Amino acid sequence: xxxxxxxxxxxxxxxxxxxxxxxxxxxxxxxxxxxxxxxxxxxxxxxxxxxxxxxxxxxxxxxxxxxxxxxxxxxxxxxxxxxxxxxxxxxxxxxxxxxxxxxxxxxxxxxxxxxxxxxxxxxxxxxxxxxxxxxxxxxxxxxxxxxxxxxxxxxxxxxxxxxxxxxxxxxxxxxxxxxxxxxxxxxxxxxxxxxxxxxxxxxxxxxxxxxxxxxxxxxxxxxxxxxxxxxxxxxxxxxxxxxxxxxxxxxxxxxxxxxxxxxxxxxxxxxxxxxxxxxxxxxxxxxxxxxxxxxxxxxxxxxxxxxxxxxxxxxxxxxxxxxxxxxxxxxxxxxxxxxxxxxxxxxxxxxxxxxxxxxxxxxxxxxxxxxxxxxxxxxxxxxxxxxxxxxxxxxxxxxxxxxxxxxxxxxxxxxxxxxxxxxxxxxxx
Numbered sequence: 001x002x003x004x005x006x007x008x009x010x011x012x013x014x015x016x017x018x019x020x021x022x023x024x025x026x027x028x029x030x031x032x033x034x035x036x037x038x039x040x041x042x043x044x045x046x047x048x049x050x051x052x053x054x055x056x057x058x059x060x061x062x063x064x065x066x067x068x069x070x071x072x073x074x075x076x077x078x079x080x081x082x083x084x085x086x087x088x089x090x091x092x093x094x095x096x097x098x099x100x101x102x103x104x105x106x107x108x109x110x111x112x113x114x115x116x117x118x119x120x121x122x123x124x125x126x127x128x129x130x131x132x133x134x135x136x137x138x139x140x141x142x143x144x145x146x147x148x149x150x151x152x153x154x155x156x157x158x159x160x161x162x163x164x165x166x167x168x169x170x171x172x173x174x175x176x177x178x179x180x181x182x183x184x185x186x187x188x189x190x191x192x193x194x195x196x197x198x199x200x201x202x203x204x205x206x207x208x209x210x211x212x213x214x215x216x217x218x219x220x221x222x223x224x225x226x227x228x229x230x231x232x233x234x235x236x237x238x239x240x241x242x243x244x245x246x247x248x249x250x251x252x253x254x255x256x257x258x259x260x261x262x263x264x265x266x267x268x269x270x271x272x273x274x275x276x277x278x279x280x281x282x283x284x285x286x287x288x289x290x291x292x293x294x295x296x297x298x299x300x301x302x303x304x305x306x307x308x309x310x311x312x313x314x315x316x317x318x319x320x321x322x323x324x325x326x327x328x329x330x331x332x333x334x335x336x337x338x339x340x341x342x343x344x345x346x347x348x349x350x351x352x353x354x355x356x357x358x359x360x361x362x363x364x365x366x367x368x369x370x371x372x373x374x375x376x377x378x379x380x381x382x383x384x385x386x387x388x389x390x391x392x393x394x395x396x397x398x399x400x401x402x403x404x405x406x407x408x409x410x411x412x413x414x415x416x417x418x419x420x421x422x423x424x425x426x427x428x429x
Contacts, residue, residue: 016162047108057104071390076264089394090401093385097401100375101384102221111223114146118230126416137316148211149229150219150354155209160198164191176336184242217293220375222405227294228376229409232301236362237355239302245339245422249316258310271368273300286298297369312354316347338387349424356417360410379404 018024034044064084066092067299069075090097099108121142122399124135144158165211168191175183194314219227277296328338348355370379383400385391391398 004356018406057321072393085397086394087397089385089391089397093380093391093398096221096380097377097398098221099223099381100218102220103214103223104212104218107214110149110152110211115226117142117145117149126420150214150223151216152211154202156202159194160202164194164198167191167194204318219294221380222375222377222402224294224369224376225363225366225406226409228298228301228366228369229359230386231298232305233359233362235298235302236305236309236358239306241313241344243298243306243310244313244317247310249319262307262310265273265303266311270301270304270365271361273304274368274372293372293374297372297374301362303364305358309355312351312358313347315354316349316351317343319350320346344361349421350383352417352421352424358411360413362415363410364406377405 035041060083064079064082065087066075066078066084067087068080069086069088070092072086072089075088079086095108099111103111121139124131124133124139126337141162144162148155148158148160168187170187171190172183172187175186188251231312241264243258246254247262249258274297277300278293281291281296316353319378324342324346325338328342331338333341367376367378371381373379375383381402385398386394
Protein backbone atom coordinates (compact mmCIF):
# COMPACT_ATOMS: atom_id res chain seq x y z
CA UNK A 1 0.00 0.00 0.00
CA UNK A 2 1.39 3.36 -1.03
CA UNK A 3 1.78 6.26 1.36
CA UNK A 4 -0.88 8.28 -0.59
CA UNK A 5 -3.50 5.59 0.19
CA UNK A 6 -2.96 5.77 3.97
CA UNK A 7 -5.63 7.72 5.98
CA UNK A 8 -5.00 9.64 9.16
CA UNK A 9 -7.47 9.74 12.05
CA UNK A 10 -6.81 12.41 14.73
CA UNK A 11 -7.02 11.04 18.23
CA UNK A 12 -7.44 14.37 20.11
CA UNK A 13 -9.21 17.71 19.58
CA UNK A 14 -7.25 20.76 18.54
CA UNK A 15 -7.67 23.87 20.72
CA UNK A 16 -10.15 26.41 19.41
CA UNK A 17 -8.55 29.10 17.31
CA UNK A 18 -9.46 32.72 18.08
CA UNK A 19 -11.76 34.42 15.56
CA UNK A 20 -10.20 36.80 13.06
CA UNK A 21 -9.46 40.24 14.45
CA UNK A 22 -11.79 41.86 11.95
CA UNK A 23 -14.71 39.70 13.10
CA UNK A 24 -14.76 40.46 16.81
CA UNK A 25 -14.73 43.30 19.30
CA UNK A 26 -14.62 46.99 18.54
CA UNK A 27 -13.10 46.49 15.09
CA UNK A 28 -16.10 44.44 13.98
CA UNK A 29 -18.54 47.02 15.37
CA UNK A 30 -16.72 49.88 13.65
CA UNK A 31 -16.57 48.01 10.34
CA UNK A 32 -20.26 47.04 10.40
CA UNK A 33 -21.73 50.29 11.74
CA UNK A 34 -19.43 53.11 10.68
CA UNK A 35 -17.37 51.92 7.70
CA UNK A 36 -19.58 49.32 6.03
CA UNK A 37 -19.62 51.14 2.67
CA UNK A 38 -17.96 54.15 1.00
CA UNK A 39 -21.07 56.29 1.66
CA UNK A 40 -21.18 55.34 5.35
CA UNK A 41 -17.43 55.97 5.65
CA UNK A 42 -17.87 59.47 4.19
CA UNK A 43 -20.80 60.23 6.54
CA UNK A 44 -18.79 58.94 9.51
CA UNK A 45 -15.84 61.19 8.72
CA UNK A 46 -18.05 64.25 8.16
CA UNK A 47 -19.95 63.60 11.40
CA UNK A 48 -16.73 63.11 13.34
CA UNK A 49 -15.43 66.43 12.00
CA UNK A 50 -18.63 68.26 13.00
CA UNK A 51 -18.57 66.73 16.50
CA UNK A 52 -14.88 67.62 16.84
CA UNK A 53 -15.54 71.26 15.94
CA UNK A 54 -18.49 71.48 18.37
CA UNK A 55 -16.52 69.93 21.24
CA UNK A 56 -13.46 72.09 20.63
CA UNK A 57 -15.63 75.20 20.44
CA UNK A 58 -17.60 74.44 23.61
CA UNK A 59 -14.75 73.00 25.71
CA UNK A 60 -13.22 76.37 26.73
CA UNK A 61 -16.65 77.59 27.83
CA UNK A 62 -16.89 74.68 30.29
CA UNK A 63 -13.19 74.45 31.26
CA UNK A 64 -12.90 78.16 32.06
CA UNK A 65 -16.28 78.24 33.79
CA UNK A 66 -16.57 80.22 37.03
CA UNK A 67 -18.47 78.54 39.87
CA UNK A 68 -17.89 81.05 42.66
CA UNK A 69 -18.89 84.64 42.00
CA UNK A 70 -21.43 87.05 43.56
CA UNK A 71 -22.59 88.54 40.25
CA UNK A 72 -22.19 88.43 36.48
CA UNK A 73 -19.96 91.52 36.55
CA UNK A 74 -17.58 89.92 39.01
CA UNK A 75 -17.63 86.73 36.97
CA UNK A 76 -16.53 88.60 33.83
CA UNK A 77 -13.79 90.33 35.77
CA UNK A 78 -12.46 86.96 36.91
CA UNK A 79 -12.51 85.64 33.33
CA UNK A 80 -10.54 88.68 32.17
CA UNK A 81 -11.78 88.50 28.59
CA UNK A 82 -11.43 84.74 28.24
CA UNK A 83 -14.30 82.59 27.01
CA UNK A 84 -16.06 80.86 29.90
CA UNK A 85 -19.44 80.19 31.43
CA UNK A 86 -20.63 81.91 34.56
CA UNK A 87 -21.93 78.85 36.41
CA UNK A 88 -21.86 80.75 39.68
CA UNK A 89 -25.51 81.61 39.06
CA UNK A 90 -26.30 77.92 39.62
CA UNK A 91 -24.42 77.74 42.91
CA UNK A 92 -26.05 81.00 44.05
CA UNK A 93 -29.62 80.33 42.91
CA UNK A 94 -29.92 76.52 42.82
CA UNK A 95 -32.49 76.57 45.61
CA UNK A 96 -34.71 78.97 43.68
CA UNK A 97 -34.40 76.92 40.50
CA UNK A 98 -35.52 73.80 42.38
CA UNK A 99 -37.95 75.08 45.04
CA UNK A 100 -38.85 78.67 44.12
CA UNK A 101 -37.91 81.85 45.91
CA UNK A 102 -40.66 81.80 48.57
CA UNK A 103 -40.56 78.21 49.81
CA UNK A 104 -39.01 78.30 53.34
CA UNK A 105 -35.39 77.11 53.13
CA UNK A 106 -35.64 75.27 56.45
CA UNK A 107 -38.42 73.14 54.94
CA UNK A 108 -36.53 71.99 51.83
CA UNK A 109 -36.27 68.55 53.41
CA UNK A 110 -40.02 68.01 52.99
CA UNK A 111 -40.28 68.18 49.17
CA UNK A 112 -36.91 66.42 48.94
CA UNK A 113 -38.25 63.53 51.05
CA UNK A 114 -41.43 63.46 48.96
CA UNK A 115 -39.28 63.21 45.81
CA UNK A 116 -37.26 60.31 47.23
CA UNK A 117 -40.40 58.49 48.35
CA UNK A 118 -41.78 58.91 44.82
CA UNK A 119 -39.29 56.33 43.55
CA UNK A 120 -40.28 53.95 46.34
CA UNK A 121 -43.95 54.42 45.46
CA UNK A 122 -43.67 53.94 41.69
CA UNK A 123 -41.23 51.00 41.85
CA UNK A 124 -43.96 48.36 42.55
CA UNK A 125 -45.98 49.73 39.63
CA UNK A 126 -43.12 49.96 37.14
CA UNK A 127 -41.49 46.66 38.13
CA UNK A 128 -44.49 44.70 39.35
CA UNK A 129 -43.01 41.39 38.15
CA UNK A 130 -39.94 41.74 40.33
CA UNK A 131 -41.27 43.31 43.55
CA UNK A 132 -43.82 41.98 46.05
CA UNK A 133 -47.37 43.20 45.61
CA UNK A 134 -47.53 44.23 49.25
CA UNK A 135 -45.54 47.34 48.35
CA UNK A 136 -48.55 48.58 46.37
CA UNK A 137 -50.08 49.55 49.72
CA UNK A 138 -47.45 52.28 50.06
CA UNK A 139 -48.08 53.28 46.44
CA UNK A 140 -51.71 53.92 47.31
CA UNK A 141 -50.76 55.90 50.42
CA UNK A 142 -48.05 57.96 48.72
CA UNK A 143 -50.26 60.73 47.21
CA UNK A 144 -51.60 61.59 50.65
CA UNK A 145 -48.15 61.42 52.27
CA UNK A 146 -46.65 63.64 49.56
CA UNK A 147 -49.46 66.17 49.91
CA UNK A 148 -48.87 66.41 53.66
CA UNK A 149 -45.10 66.75 53.23
CA UNK A 150 -45.23 69.44 50.54
CA UNK A 151 -48.20 71.53 51.69
CA UNK A 152 -48.03 70.78 55.39
CA UNK A 153 -50.94 71.54 57.71
CA UNK A 154 -52.76 69.05 59.95
CA UNK A 155 -52.49 65.38 59.10
CA UNK A 156 -56.30 65.15 59.33
CA UNK A 157 -56.63 66.64 55.81
CA UNK A 158 -54.86 63.81 53.91
CA UNK A 159 -56.27 61.18 56.30
CA UNK A 160 -59.88 62.16 55.63
CA UNK A 161 -59.11 62.43 51.91
CA UNK A 162 -57.81 58.84 52.05
CA UNK A 163 -60.91 57.71 53.93
CA UNK A 164 -63.08 59.23 51.21
CA UNK A 165 -61.21 57.23 48.57
CA UNK A 166 -61.65 54.04 50.60
CA UNK A 167 -65.39 54.72 50.93
CA UNK A 168 -65.64 55.15 47.17
CA UNK A 169 -63.72 51.91 46.53
CA UNK A 170 -65.94 50.03 48.99
CA UNK A 171 -69.12 51.24 47.26
CA UNK A 172 -67.64 50.44 43.84
CA UNK A 173 -66.89 46.81 44.68
CA UNK A 174 -70.27 46.37 46.39
CA UNK A 175 -72.09 47.40 43.22
CA UNK A 176 -69.63 45.98 40.67
CA UNK A 177 -71.64 42.80 40.12
CA UNK A 178 -74.74 44.85 39.37
CA UNK A 179 -73.24 47.14 36.73
CA UNK A 180 -69.71 48.43 36.18
CA UNK A 181 -70.96 51.85 35.04
CA UNK A 182 -73.29 52.24 38.02
CA UNK A 183 -70.52 51.11 40.37
CA UNK A 184 -68.12 53.80 39.06
CA UNK A 185 -70.71 56.59 39.38
CA UNK A 186 -71.90 55.45 42.81
CA UNK A 187 -68.34 55.10 44.10
CA UNK A 188 -67.46 58.62 42.94
CA UNK A 189 -70.59 60.11 44.49
CA UNK A 190 -69.98 58.27 47.79
CA UNK A 191 -66.43 59.62 47.98
CA UNK A 192 -67.64 63.12 47.08
CA UNK A 193 -70.31 63.09 49.81
CA UNK A 194 -67.77 61.89 52.37
CA UNK A 195 -65.31 64.64 51.41
CA UNK A 196 -68.04 67.26 51.80
CA UNK A 197 -68.98 65.94 55.24
CA UNK A 198 -65.33 65.60 56.26
CA UNK A 199 -65.12 69.39 56.53
CA UNK A 200 -67.18 69.06 59.71
CA UNK A 201 -65.73 65.74 60.87
CA UNK A 202 -62.05 66.71 60.82
CA UNK A 203 -62.41 69.95 62.79
CA UNK A 204 -61.57 68.33 66.18
CA UNK A 205 -58.33 66.89 64.69
CA UNK A 206 -56.94 70.05 63.08
CA UNK A 207 -54.26 70.50 65.73
CA UNK A 208 -53.08 66.88 65.68
CA UNK A 209 -49.67 66.23 64.02
CA UNK A 210 -49.72 69.57 62.20
CA UNK A 211 -46.69 70.73 60.21
CA UNK A 212 -46.04 74.28 59.10
CA UNK A 213 -48.37 75.02 56.20
CA UNK A 214 -46.97 76.30 52.90
CA UNK A 215 -49.30 78.10 50.50
CA UNK A 216 -49.35 77.14 46.85
CA UNK A 217 -48.30 80.65 45.85
CA UNK A 218 -45.02 80.09 47.73
CA UNK A 219 -44.07 77.06 45.63
CA UNK A 220 -42.04 77.20 42.47
CA UNK A 221 -39.03 75.98 40.56
CA UNK A 222 -38.61 72.52 39.10
CA UNK A 223 -40.72 71.20 41.99
CA UNK A 224 -43.81 72.66 40.28
CA UNK A 225 -42.95 70.95 36.98
CA UNK A 226 -42.45 67.59 38.71
CA UNK A 227 -45.67 67.91 40.68
CA UNK A 228 -47.74 68.80 37.63
CA UNK A 229 -46.10 66.14 35.47
CA UNK A 230 -46.46 63.27 37.94
CA UNK A 231 -49.99 64.12 39.08
CA UNK A 232 -51.42 64.91 35.65
CA UNK A 233 -49.93 61.84 33.94
CA UNK A 234 -51.11 59.58 36.79
CA UNK A 235 -54.65 60.97 36.59
CA UNK A 236 -54.93 61.24 32.81
CA UNK A 237 -54.11 57.58 32.13
CA UNK A 238 -57.19 56.05 33.85
CA UNK A 239 -59.39 58.92 32.65
CA UNK A 240 -58.09 58.42 29.11
CA UNK A 241 -58.91 54.71 29.29
CA UNK A 242 -62.49 55.51 30.38
CA UNK A 243 -62.85 58.09 27.59
CA UNK A 244 -61.55 55.63 24.98
CA UNK A 245 -63.98 52.94 26.15
CA UNK A 246 -66.80 55.48 26.32
CA UNK A 247 -66.14 56.62 22.76
CA UNK A 248 -66.60 53.03 21.59
CA UNK A 249 -69.68 52.48 23.76
CA UNK A 250 -72.95 51.34 22.22
CA UNK A 251 -74.87 53.78 24.45
CA UNK A 252 -75.36 56.99 22.40
CA UNK A 253 -75.37 59.44 25.32
CA UNK A 254 -72.09 58.18 26.80
CA UNK A 255 -70.50 57.92 23.37
CA UNK A 256 -71.35 61.46 22.32
CA UNK A 257 -70.34 62.96 25.66
CA UNK A 258 -66.90 61.37 25.24
CA UNK A 259 -66.67 62.37 21.57
CA UNK A 260 -67.56 66.01 22.27
CA UNK A 261 -65.14 66.18 25.21
CA UNK A 262 -62.23 64.64 23.28
CA UNK A 263 -62.71 66.67 20.12
CA UNK A 264 -63.23 69.94 21.98
CA UNK A 265 -60.16 69.51 24.20
CA UNK A 266 -57.97 68.40 21.29
CA UNK A 267 -59.10 71.43 19.30
CA UNK A 268 -58.07 73.95 21.97
CA UNK A 269 -54.45 74.93 22.73
CA UNK A 270 -53.21 74.07 26.20
CA UNK A 271 -52.24 77.68 26.88
CA UNK A 272 -55.90 78.66 26.38
CA UNK A 273 -57.00 76.13 28.99
CA UNK A 274 -54.38 77.50 31.39
CA UNK A 275 -55.77 81.01 30.95
CA UNK A 276 -59.23 79.60 31.63
CA UNK A 277 -57.93 77.97 34.81
CA UNK A 278 -56.26 81.21 35.90
CA UNK A 279 -58.94 83.77 35.08
CA UNK A 280 -62.21 82.51 33.62
CA UNK A 281 -62.84 79.61 36.02
CA UNK A 282 -63.17 81.99 38.97
CA UNK A 283 -66.29 83.56 37.39
CA UNK A 284 -68.15 80.23 37.57
CA UNK A 285 -67.47 79.72 41.28
CA UNK A 286 -69.56 81.09 44.16
CA UNK A 287 -68.39 84.45 45.56
CA UNK A 288 -65.64 84.10 48.13
CA UNK A 289 -64.60 80.64 46.93
CA UNK A 290 -60.86 80.05 47.22
CA UNK A 291 -59.99 77.49 44.53
CA UNK A 292 -56.26 76.75 44.65
CA UNK A 293 -54.49 77.76 41.43
CA UNK A 294 -52.33 74.62 41.33
CA UNK A 295 -55.47 72.48 41.63
CA UNK A 296 -57.11 74.42 38.79
CA UNK A 297 -54.03 73.95 36.61
CA UNK A 298 -53.91 70.22 37.45
CA UNK A 299 -57.55 69.85 36.37
CA UNK A 300 -56.99 71.61 33.05
CA UNK A 301 -53.75 69.82 32.17
CA UNK A 302 -55.29 66.47 33.14
CA UNK A 303 -58.28 67.14 30.88
CA UNK A 304 -55.94 68.08 28.03
CA UNK A 305 -53.71 65.02 28.32
CA UNK A 306 -56.66 62.67 28.95
CA UNK A 307 -58.12 63.54 25.55
CA UNK A 308 -54.87 62.72 23.78
CA UNK A 309 -54.29 59.51 25.73
CA UNK A 310 -57.88 58.47 24.95
CA UNK A 311 -57.15 58.70 21.23
CA UNK A 312 -53.90 56.76 21.63
CA UNK A 313 -55.70 53.96 23.50
CA UNK A 314 -58.56 54.00 20.99
CA UNK A 315 -55.96 53.35 18.30
CA UNK A 316 -54.71 50.38 20.34
CA UNK A 317 -58.26 49.03 20.67
CA UNK A 318 -58.83 49.42 16.94
CA UNK A 319 -55.57 47.59 16.17
CA UNK A 320 -56.73 44.41 17.88
CA UNK A 321 -58.18 41.80 15.52
CA UNK A 322 -61.88 41.09 15.81
CA UNK A 323 -61.06 37.56 16.88
CA UNK A 324 -59.93 38.78 20.31
CA UNK A 325 -63.38 40.20 21.03
CA UNK A 326 -65.00 37.02 19.74
CA UNK A 327 -62.69 34.91 21.91
CA UNK A 328 -63.80 36.86 24.98
CA UNK A 329 -67.44 36.32 24.05
CA UNK A 330 -66.88 32.59 23.49
CA UNK A 331 -65.47 32.28 27.02
CA UNK A 332 -68.68 33.68 28.45
CA UNK A 333 -67.05 36.84 29.82
CA UNK A 334 -69.11 39.97 30.30
CA UNK A 335 -67.99 43.39 29.06
CA UNK A 336 -66.02 44.35 32.19
CA UNK A 337 -64.26 40.97 32.41
CA UNK A 338 -63.34 40.86 28.72
CA UNK A 339 -61.92 44.38 28.85
CA UNK A 340 -59.97 43.74 32.04
CA UNK A 341 -58.57 40.31 31.17
CA UNK A 342 -58.23 40.21 27.38
CA UNK A 343 -58.79 43.44 25.45
CA UNK A 344 -57.23 46.23 27.52
CA UNK A 345 -53.93 44.45 28.34
CA UNK A 346 -53.26 43.96 24.63
CA UNK A 347 -54.45 47.44 23.66
CA UNK A 348 -52.29 49.09 26.32
CA UNK A 349 -49.28 47.08 25.17
CA UNK A 350 -49.77 48.36 21.63
CA UNK A 351 -50.31 51.91 22.92
CA UNK A 352 -47.16 52.15 25.06
CA UNK A 353 -45.14 54.29 22.57
CA UNK A 354 -48.05 56.69 22.07
CA UNK A 355 -48.76 56.98 25.79
CA UNK A 356 -45.10 57.69 26.55
CA UNK A 357 -45.03 60.27 23.77
CA UNK A 358 -48.00 62.08 25.34
CA UNK A 359 -46.45 61.81 28.82
CA UNK A 360 -43.12 63.28 27.70
CA UNK A 361 -44.84 66.07 25.79
CA UNK A 362 -47.07 66.81 28.77
CA UNK A 363 -44.11 67.03 31.14
CA UNK A 364 -42.38 69.52 28.87
CA UNK A 365 -45.59 71.51 28.44
CA UNK A 366 -45.74 72.13 32.18
CA UNK A 367 -43.38 75.05 31.49
CA UNK A 368 -46.35 76.86 29.94
CA UNK A 369 -47.63 77.64 33.43
CA UNK A 370 -45.04 80.43 33.51
CA UNK A 371 -47.36 82.51 31.28
CA UNK A 372 -50.01 82.59 34.03
CA UNK A 373 -47.59 83.88 36.66
CA UNK A 374 -46.64 80.53 38.16
CA UNK A 375 -42.93 80.48 38.99
CA UNK A 376 -41.88 77.08 37.68
CA UNK A 377 -38.27 76.68 36.62
CA UNK A 378 -38.77 78.72 33.43
CA UNK A 379 -40.76 81.32 35.34
CA UNK A 380 -37.97 81.55 37.90
CA UNK A 381 -35.37 82.06 35.17
CA UNK A 382 -37.37 84.69 33.30
CA UNK A 383 -38.52 86.40 36.48
CA UNK A 384 -36.55 86.70 39.72
CA UNK A 385 -33.19 85.49 38.36
CA UNK A 386 -32.80 87.36 35.07
CA UNK A 387 -34.60 90.39 36.49
CA UNK A 388 -32.08 90.73 39.33
CA UNK A 389 -29.25 93.21 38.70
CA UNK A 390 -26.65 90.64 39.77
CA UNK A 391 -27.48 88.10 37.07
CA UNK A 392 -29.15 90.11 34.32
CA UNK A 393 -27.61 88.79 31.11
CA UNK A 394 -27.02 85.17 32.13
CA UNK A 395 -28.94 82.96 29.70
CA UNK A 396 -27.04 79.89 28.52
CA UNK A 397 -26.13 78.68 32.00
CA UNK A 398 -29.60 78.76 33.58
CA UNK A 399 -31.53 77.61 30.53
CA UNK A 400 -28.93 74.89 29.96
CA UNK A 401 -29.47 73.71 33.54
CA UNK A 402 -33.22 73.54 32.90
CA UNK A 403 -32.60 71.59 29.69
CA UNK A 404 -30.45 69.07 31.56
CA UNK A 405 -33.15 68.48 34.19
CA UNK A 406 -35.86 67.97 31.57
CA UNK A 407 -33.62 65.77 29.43
CA UNK A 408 -32.73 63.47 32.33
CA UNK A 409 -36.41 63.06 33.26
CA UNK A 410 -37.72 62.56 29.73
CA UNK A 411 -34.85 60.24 28.77
CA UNK A 412 -35.54 58.11 31.84
CA UNK A 413 -39.22 57.82 30.88
CA UNK A 414 -38.30 56.88 27.32
CA UNK A 415 -35.79 54.24 28.38
CA UNK A 416 -38.26 52.66 30.79
CA UNK A 417 -40.91 52.45 28.06
CA UNK A 418 -38.46 50.67 25.74
CA UNK A 419 -37.54 48.25 28.53
CA UNK A 420 -41.22 47.60 29.22
CA UNK A 421 -41.88 46.89 25.53
CA UNK A 422 -39.08 44.32 25.52
CA UNK A 423 -40.49 42.71 28.68
CA UNK A 424 -43.96 42.43 27.14
CA UNK A 425 -42.73 41.18 23.78
CA UNK A 426 -44.21 37.73 23.02
CA UNK A 427 -43.55 37.21 19.31
CA UNK A 428 -39.82 36.29 19.87
CA UNK A 429 -38.62 38.19 16.83
